[in-house]
Amino acid sequence: MLIIFIIFSGLILYNINKMTNSLCQQKEIPEERQPKVFRTINVLITILLLSSYVEILFT
Template structure:
């Protein structure tokens, strides 16, 4: 299961980072606030991916 899930999670995280970058550009978020935005979104997506992996693992 991890053989498929880890590469998929990496791709999802990469795509989310691209979308976050687009969001920062469109909303004109200042450069000094962008790292906090990226960190928050990455932590939340990582929690979501881990919880979905655990759910699939024990379901």
């Protein structure tokens, strides 16, 4: 189950990064701020994925 969840998480992170890139282009976010935007979104999505894994693991 862990391997399936890791693959699923990778796909989610990839799609979220694609959507974040589209957001940065659409809102014309400067190049200097884009790494901070990506880092923030990736950290928050990773926390969400880890918490959902822990919830699935202990239920």
